Amino acid sequence: MSEAVKIIIFVSIILFFQVGIFPHLEIFETYPNIILCSLISISIIGGFKKSIIWAIVSGLFLDFYSLNSVIGIFVVCLALCSYFSSFLSQNVFKKSNPLSIIPIFVLTIIFYDLSVLGLQAIFGFEARLKILTLLTNVVYNTIFTIPIFYLIKKNYAGKLRKI
Amino acid sequence: MKISKKYFVIAIVLMVGLIFLNLFPNISGFLKNLIFKAFSPIQEFFIKTGNNIIGFFEIIASIKDLGRENTELKQKNMEIEAELSKLKETERENQILREALNFSQKDTPLYEIASVVGKEIQGGGDWILIDKGSKNGVEKDDVVVSEGPSLVGRIFEVNNNFSKVLLITNSKSVVAAIIENKRSEGLIQKEEDGNKIFMDFVPKEENPKIGEKVITSGMDNIYPKGILIGKIESVDLSQNQLFQKVIIALATNFNKLEEVFVIKPK
Numbered sequence: 001m002s003e004a005v006k007i008i009i010f011v012s013i014i015l016f017f018q019v020g021i022f023p024h025l026e027i028f029e030t031y032p033n034i035i036l037c038s039l040i041s042i043s044i045i046g047g048f049k050k051s052i053i054w055a056i057v058s059g060l061f062l063d064f065y066s067l068n069s070v071i072g073i074f075v076v077c078l079a080l081c082s083y084f085s086s087f088l089s090q091n092v093f094k095k096s097n098p099l100s101i102i103p104i105f106v107l108t109i110i111f112y113d114l115s116v117l118g119l120q121a122i123f124g125f126e127a128r129l130k131i132l133t134l135l136t137n138v139v140y141n142t143i144f145t146i147p148i149f150y151l152i153k154k155n156y157a158g159k160l161r162k163i
Numbered sequence: 164m165k166i167s168k169k170y171f172v173i174a175i176v177l178m179v180g181l182i183f184l185n186l187f188p189n190i191s192g193f194l195k196n197l198i199f200k201a202f203s204p205i206q207e208f209f210i211k212t213g214n215n216i217i218g219f220f221e222i223i224a225s226i227k228d229l230g231r232e233n234t235e236l237k238q239k240n241m242e243i244e245a246e247l248s249k250l251k252e253t254e255r256e257n258q259i260l261r262e263a264l265n266f267s268q269k270d271t272p273l274y275e276i277a278s279v280v281g282k283e284i285q286g287g288g289d290w291i292l293i294d295k296g297s298k299n300g301v302e303k304d305d306v307v308v309s310e311g312p313s314l315v316g317r318i319f320e321v322n323n324n325f326s327k328v329l330l331i332t333n334s335k336s337v338v339a340a341i342i343e344n345k346r347s348e349g350l351i352q353k354e355e356d357g358n359k360i361f362m363d364f365v366p367k368e369e370n371p372k373i374g375e376k377v378i379t380s381g382m383d384n385i386y387p388k389g390i391l392i393g394k395i396e397s398v399d400l401s402q403n404q405l406f407q408k409v410i411i412a413l414a415t416n417f418n419k420l421e422e423v424f425v426i427k428p429k
Contacts, residue, residue, distance in 0.1 A: 016213070018284050019206050019213065020212050023213070029358055035285075064198050065284050065292075067319065067329070071181060075177065
């Protein structure tokens, strides 16, 4: 199977789960954000330079599909997350075992949630920090990021290094 | 970790691009419309497939309750049929009275059917995207209902071919409501710290009963009077001295919305 077909399949699967399945699994106003999970995984495997394109494209997509009237909040947050997670994986948690990956997931998800809230507050949108929602979001997304990370590592690591 | 000049340039271009998009809402509106056009068939397909898959598992999980549910539904059906015949009779009387009083039906709203072609994709946003926009005469603050009709929300953002609907489950949404039998008025909104929808400002002396219907009161000048919102699920008396908090079970299943109606005044 060619790499392009693999990428199309990957993006379709992500969209299907994000749009069709996960909204039914909502707990405390939150459900897994597979776009963020895959961005963190790509950042760890391929580094910032490989994940920035995914951050810009998916960020624009999220901006258009949000109620915010300002475009760019999610692009900026995902780009920052991309840098943050690749920085952590290359400088702080260098060992590539599950135990060193989990803190990167947890910290980046918290960083993402806080940066979205921060930017929304700066632009005058309603932004309330709900601890229970944040904690659920962190646990929920971390659980989903682990299999996504290994799926991307197994199928796309070679392609990510080549880009 | 070093970032090369190339990526610094990309960041600058991106920032300029985003500022440009925000300074010219017409261009960003055009782009949004284009993206919605491209992705809405895919998203609609994924939403419907997801609903079917989840529905299948829900049926499997509820097989043991099907017999009891069937008996309940048959009984309910009989009650509804009786109510329907009463309503038909009332409608006929109403028509005669209208004619006698020389009333026209100009206030009857028009319903524009629309498909749900997208929804919030990160959770917590509580809005949907429908395939009707300014080209179909949809305007901001038009009211959206589902079959029944039960209240869904109001139009929040309008593009050429698409509109975003702010659901009544969104924390930004407030609906003036009335308890059908008791005629107690209040405001329907979402709990700040929880996930429930409640009716506030219902006086303590009122005694709302579980299962009573809650409808729109029309006092907010957005939602027309008489649209079903839901039923009373429980009553919380512990709030404060003056008012009680009435928890509402909404009539609309927002996870399975596929088609809605936009109410447009004639």
